[in-house]
Amino acid sequence: MSSLRKLFPAVLALVCGTAGCRIDMHVQPYNRTMSKSDFFADGRSARLPVEGTVARGDLREDAYFYTGKVGAGDGDYLPFEVTEKVLTRGRERFDIFCAPCHGRVGDGNGFIPTRGLRRPPSYHIERLRKVPTGYFFDVMTNGFGIMPDYSSQIPPRDRWAIAAYIRALQLSQGATSADIPAGQKVPSPAPEFRDIGTGASLPEVKPPGKEASGENKEEPK
Numbered sequence: 001m002s003s004l005r006k007l008f009p010a011v012l013a014l015v016c017g018t019a020g021c022r023i024d025m026h027v028q029p030y031n032r033t034m035s036k037s038d039f040f041a042d043g044r045s046a047r048l049p050v051e052g053t054v055a056r057g058d059l060r061e062d063a064y065f066y067t068g069k070v071g072a073g074d075g076d077y078l079p080f081e082v083t084e085k086v087l088t089r090g091r092e093r094f095d096i097f098c099a100p101c102h103g104r105v106g107d108g109n110g111f112i113p114t115r116g117l118r119r120p121p122s123y124h125i126e127r128l129r130k131v132p133t134g135y136f137f138d139v140m141t142n143g144f145g146i147m148p149d150y151s152s153q154i155p156p157r158d159r160w161a162i163a164a165y166i167r168a169l170q171l172s173q174g175a176t177s178a179d180i181p182a183g184q185k186v187p188s189p190a191p192e193f194r195d196i197g198t199g200a201s202l203p204e205v206k207p208p209g210k211e212a213s214g215e216n217k218e219e220p221k
């Protein structure tokens with residue numbers, strides 16, 4: 001203990017010398033975030049970026065990719081190649097973000113409209129069959145009527161993938177026997193559903209010839 005007491009002045013001097021007495025860069029004029037400033041005419045200390053500044057990774061050179069517009073109208077093509085991978089991604093994103101309201105096949109029979117929200121129109125009506133593909137991108141980007149926009153939740157590439165998938169849905173729901181390759185059975189037997197699904201969950205397919213089983217089965221009273 002006595003040796004510690006002898007050391008104390010030395011420790012104190014060390015602390016002062018290294019931390020307490022260095023003032024060089026610590027004391028200088030600066031503005032607190034969002035504070036007022038008398039220096040600039042607009043009274044703000046925070047400055048806007050110089051006009052034309054582009055943050056790294058934010059260059060939006062391909063305007064069509066980000067807007068879906070050709071001039072003032074909607075374009076009718078995808079800004080990249082539509083592959084099976086793109087459509088698979090589109091279906092996945094559609095089922096997550098759109099199906100709860102629009103239904104898995106885009107007929108407007110999602111789960112949420114059963115709880116009071118206005119039922120969205122089916123994608124299979126004449127008017128929406130005829131709109132250019134860029135229109136779907138625009139609705140997702142800017143919203144439509146009471147439907148909010150999804151630009152902050154869904155990045156542009158995924159919005160395009162969803163637009164492509166909506167076109168695939170329209171094709172599938174409007175298909176005729178002429179679209180079926182020769183030798184294919186038409187109509188293919190429809191699966192029997194145990195539960196209609198909610199739009200947010202996949203319908204459970206009843207195994208053929210078997211009684212419904214599992215959680216949804218009513219308990220005998």
Ligand code: HEC
Pocket residue numbers: 094097098099100101102112117118119120121135136139140144145146147150154162
């Ligand atoms: C919360 C429910 C909801 C979700 C989720 C939703 N929509 Fe909608 N959507 C609506 C409603 C409601 C309307 C009709 C809006 C109106 O007429 O005011 C609509 C309308 C539309 C229309 C038709 C516009 C027209 O010209 O009539 C399109 C296309 C569309 N939505 C695409 C999408 C896509 C793509 C997604 C997924 C990214 C999506 N919606 C997600 C509720 C939703």
